[in-house]
Amino acid sequence: MAKVKCGLEIHQQVDTKKLFCECDSIIHENTPHYTITRKLRAVVGETGEVDIAAAQEALKGKKYEYEAYDDNCCLIELDEEPPRSLRQEALLAGVQVAKLFKAKFVDEVQVMRKTVVDGSNTSGFQRTALVAYDGRIDSSLGKISIPTIIIEEDAARLIKDEPDKTTFRLDRLGIPLLEISTGPDIVSPDHCAEVAEKLGLFLRSTGKVKRGLGTIRQDVNVSIEGGERVEIKGAQDLKLLPKLVELEAVRQQSLIDIKKELEKRNVREVFAQIVDASRLLVNSKSKVIASALSKGGAVLGIKLPCFKGLIGKEVQPGRRLGTEFSDRAKVASGVGGIFHSDELPNYGILPDEVEQIAKHLDCGNHDGFVLVADAKNRAERALQAVLVRANDAIRGVPKEVRRANEDGTTTFMRLMPGAARMYPETDVLPIKITKQMIDSVEIPELIEHKIGRYEKLGLGHDLAELVAKSDRALLFDQFAKSFKALKPAYIAELLMTAERTVKRQFNIEINPADEDFCALLTALEHEEISKESVLEILKEKKSVKEVLNKYRMLSEGELLRELTRIIEESKGMPINALIGKAMGELRGKASGQKIVELLKKLTKSS
């Protein structure tokens, strides 16, 4: 496989209120309280040199619907009120992370507006600020540079995407995100997974980040030699990363091969005229074509000179160059897709129709063509986008932002934006990062260190890792220090498995509080209860303090009295049966060893 270079961009939600308002950072699944509808305009900035009128054309008619809740959305998310100051607590989380990565701080943080016109931000931009730069971490294959540490607001959640309307939910908009970018220092798919996991662990070490599905997202930048930087967004699962990198390398290699083949065929640039082929297809069996024509649309086509055989060439499993043409067409104008000559005849388009179209488009033996059936202006925009992509193919790999599919392949999202789409957020004052501020933040103990430390306390590696990564790591540290008579491994085991074990053994869901564990361990430390009682106590699903008395162990005197009673009640019972009975009755109130010992003594003396 070609040599891969890749870099990661980790987006991690910070566990505070929202970045620029007083809303709680909670995600909802219940029915939204109200909805507003907006449109977005193309503005200078994100378009750079692109003609505004053309950019606006693409947005025309597109509506954005925003669903909102009263408890986690305010006028700021609705873009109806200017933002408040950047949340200090979130900034400090960024400072802490920057210290972990040994990064340098900017002297003054400037909040920027990054233009985003996919509707995911009601304002049309995302607020983002560079906090630190030039950091690093180590990996098994060398140092990984971290050029930027950024704090920014999360975007609204995509709920539904329809051709003319996209629906977003505003609960996620404004949740603070830390964006950690690495340099292009990652050298293989597995290395990528390793670095991503390590970055995640570092972030979690701070204890200031959110956890659970959707709270961390990884984007990956991939390029191979001769290729270009392609950003892949939306990998929710770490496990997908190696596959994404691998398949992107495959894709770029295929595109480079196509480029070389086009070079061989002497294709320098594609000029194409859009031709109306509707009249050839008035009786077409193709459902797509029939439906478009019946609605007054058209079938338009372009010739791609010397592209024959290349449009159908696979670039990723199940995806061809033609698929890339189709992606561009869909994004540019909302058409359902395209037909290309390498896949025809098919889809109801008959062999003689293909021949006629080829003739109509003036195609020679080596030429390919692309057809789009839709409203005329839409079809035109779609074909123009295809033409742009076809010209990109001559140059090899286009710089793109792509979305990760579940199978590790990717779909075109948009072209790589330039720096022009950033401009200052004038509603928020810049913040100086003072030495005092930096010093006020402690470097947290890294999870890796924690695992090592726990192993030294006698925990097995797996258990140590489990505790170190869990929410109860701090609790474990406290308990291991306070309860000297108990083995740390026992404490760890209890904290990590209590809920699961009770569920498995008794099918009872429990949710013990920190105080419950504390009460249990205190009682164990002072030998007031036996270990056998622990699960029994927990499964009562009550405050441990309340039920503890029931399980208190008997004093030696009390135990003697109980055992004497049992012996008297069961006269003539063999000693082993007697032990069984006593153990059953006194379970949890005395240690088994003690019962056997005393019973033997008592029966001998009688």
Next chain:
Amino acid sequence: MKPKAGDKVKITTSDGEFEGIILPRPELLSQDITVLKLKTGYNIGIENKKIKKMIVLEEYKTPVLKAKKLKPKADLPTVAILSTGGTISSRIDYRTGGVYADYSAEDFVAMCPELEEIANIKAAKVMSVMSEDAMASDWVKMAEEVLKVINEVDGVVITHGTDTMHFTSAALSFLLKDLNKPVVITGAQRSIDRGSSDAFMNLICAVTAAAKWDGAGVVVCMHGTMSDEFCNLTRGTKVRKMHTSRRDAFRAINDEPFAKVFTDGKIEVIKEDYAKRNSGKTSLRELEPRVAMVYIYPDMDPGIIDYHLKEKVHGLVIVATALGHVPTNNPKSLIPALQKAAKKIPVMICSQTLYGRVHPYVYANLRKLSMEVGATYLSDMLPEAAYSKLMVALKQKDAKEFMLTNIAGEISSREVDDCFLI
């Protein structure tokens, strides 16, 4: 050579080397920081004392904006857009901090290409003031500019800052006598450099109304809801900014909007009690700017009235409590001061509740003010409308009579249920 805003530079500090574009530092912030736009697009602040070396890599050149020439279309109405300043017409060059674009017709069309399909646009920059800085003389200037173009166009749009837009809309309603076409004032609550700005829809709807609405008179055209659905066309004397930041801040008070205007050109009439377009002659009234407005509050110092008299104001608008009260039976009664004032100048009463009507006779204290002092009760007129109307009234033969005559819908004779908090 000293680097200036917009220059591409390389800065060497104790932390390393930075390449980027120097940005202007806002005046009110501490000046010990240099702001640099990095290649990534991010801006960072660098402490000046850390800077060891700065070299200019590329000097800034002002960009040349290319606007395409507009061709008039024979079948379209003509609309004049007069820009006066405010959020809707400020575009900042973030490289230098300067304001650019002087809002020619081409600039408006470049910003909002749909306008070209609605009307042939003529545009003029009348002034460039943020509306909190607007003065009575600016209202006169705007009225004069409207009069200059009114006979050559089908309607006029004025782009305006939103803070005092309702003062201007009222003032123009009184200054422009027998207005024969619509004058539509619009603005923006969100700046036009963002994709979500309300400016575009407001402008499209305002031009639509100026081109097609069948009414004559001064109206405000701003978002009707928080969504980008429609704009309300509201009477210039009965509209008020009722929220600091929402798009739909401009609400009809003691009135309903005339119509909803949609971006597809549809105008949905809500209330048809407006003057229709006509071929009459529009003329100008004059104004006397020396009018003061006094807001009434508990335990206030009556000396404020004396102050205004000493400063030789020619008329007073008292923004009284509820039905039209001022402190009357306490040691700080305003009655003596107002009595003194009313002997010299007109004293007008309207209410700070905004909604509803003042009444001169309901309570004994009201009678004292109306009958003993001789203050004039202005029915359901908004304080902001009363303020500019009094300026105009002072140039009329009988100011008090003019104040009590309905000139531009500022007084409604009856209130119905559906005008409260809409």
